[in-house]
Amino acid sequence: MRLHILLLIAIFSLASLPAAAQGILPNSFARWAADASVPPDILIVGATQVPQPILAEYGWVRTEFRQYIRGGKPSIVASLYNLKDPTGAYGLYSFLRTPDMPRAELAEHSSMSQDRALVLIGNLILEARGKDLAGSRGDLKSLVAAVAPQAQSGLFPTMSDHLPRRGLLERTDHYILGPAALYQFLPVSSEDWLGFSQGAEAEVAHYRTGGHELTLLIADFPTPQAAQKKLGELQQKFNLNSSSPTAGAPALYARRTLTLLAFVSGAHTQAEADALLQQISSTAEVTWNEPNFELTQPGMGAVIYGAIIGTGIVCAFAVISGIAFGGVRLAVKRIFPGKVFDRASQMQVLQMGLTSKPINAEDFYGLGNTPPR
Numbered sequence: 001m002r003l004h005i006l007l008l009i010a011i012f013s014l015a016s017l018p019a020a021a022q023g024i025l026p027n028s029f030a031r032w033a034a035d036a037s038v039p040p041d042i043l044i045v046g047a048t049q050v051p052q053p054i055l056a057e058y059g060w061v062r063t064e065f066r067q068y069i070r071g072g073k074p075s076i077v078a079s080l081y082n083l084k085d086p087t088g089a090y091g092l093y094s095f096l097r098t099p100d101m102p103r104a105e106l107a108e109h110s111s112m113s114q115d116r117a118l119v120l121i122g123n124l125i126l127e128a129r130g131k132d133l134a135g136s137r138g139d140l141k142s143l144v145a146a147v148a149p150q151a152q153s154g155l156f157p158t159m160s161d162h163l164p165r166r167g168l169l170e171r172t173d174h175y176i177l178g179p180a181a182l183y184q185f186l187p188v189s190s191e192d193w194l195g196f197s198q199g200a201e202a203e204v205a206h207y208r209t210g211g212h213e214l215t216l217l218i219a220d221f222p223t224p225q226a227a228q229k230k231l232g233e234l235q236q237k238f239n240l241n242s243s244s245p246t247a248g249a250p251a252l253y254a255r256r257t258l259t260l261l262a263f264v265s266g267a268h269t270q271a272e273a274d275a276l277l278q279q280i281s282s283t284a285e286v287t288w289n290e291p292n293f294e295l296t297q298p299g300m301g302a303v304i305y306g307a308i309i310g311t312g313i314v315c316a317f318a319v320i321s322g323i324a325f326g327g328v329r330l331a332v333k334r335i336f337p338g339k340v341f342d343r344a345s346q347m348q349v350l351q352m353g354l355t356s357k358p359i360n361a362e363d364f365y366g367l368g369n370t371p372p373r
Helices: 002-016 040-046 052-057 086-096 133-150 179-185 224-237 270-277 300-335
Strands: 032-034 060-070 073-083 109-112 116-121 124-129 174-176 201-209 212-220 251-257 260-265
Touching (some): 040 060, 073 086, 086 116, 086 174, 116 133, 201 270, 224 251, 251 270, 260 270
Antiparallel strands (some): 032 060, 060 073, 073 124, 109 116
């Protein structure tokens, strides 16, 4: 009896756990079934290894791993990254994506190579590894559909909209939220020199111009004053716009546009860097989406016709109301003579005293003496 009670308690405890604690990856999808015989540590070794500091910058919560099998086909290893919000998930998705992964049709933000697929779903990132994933594209869509209901929806960052398109190397743009991730793509300093702790966010991308590759970094700050202050601090610390050519620091070229700071690394001359920096703009737009109304003016014939019809309806209503009122009055007088209407003995007339002739109630109903002619 005690064993049965303990089992019931365990079952109810598992049922009361949140969905995130029980796992989001499904047990099966599109005739693929999870293989429970593979130890989790084996799956972790085969998954993409992201340094813990970078995961922390993007708001990582936990990662799930599962291997799916289907008769006659290579297995698929799925990794699901769960992050605090869609902003961090977008950043980690851009960090995990590599240039050899073109856009896929698995979701709005998805990419796929021959043996790896990456899908962004709200605050979740689904990574699938296996041989010939292109042949299982439809099955992967089923896996995405099974995971999507557990995702937290929200808006994604729009920093990439400020990146110039001319010379941009496809799929080299990365959304950055901390110094550890930034150091992977622009190894200037491992410290928080850009000010992420002060609310900055950044986007880094690679460009090809003049036969060599440049790195462009744009950072957005809360106010133009904060951006200008940060620019002044960096001029004292780095060789910024040839401000300290003998400092030994890597040469960076910078430009501020309102709240944006743009940096170019790898340029040989100031003119080469300016050709890229001048394509960056920061504009503040205030929009108000209102519903659109189409005003149509009827013709004169329709106006006259409507007026005639309206007048006719009013006249008909007046006639019908008059007949109904008179008919009811006549019927009451016939059924209840002298009880409802024409009650001369019970009616009083308010007299203004404008003339000396008194007013009798009988005069209204022809009950009094007829005056001489």
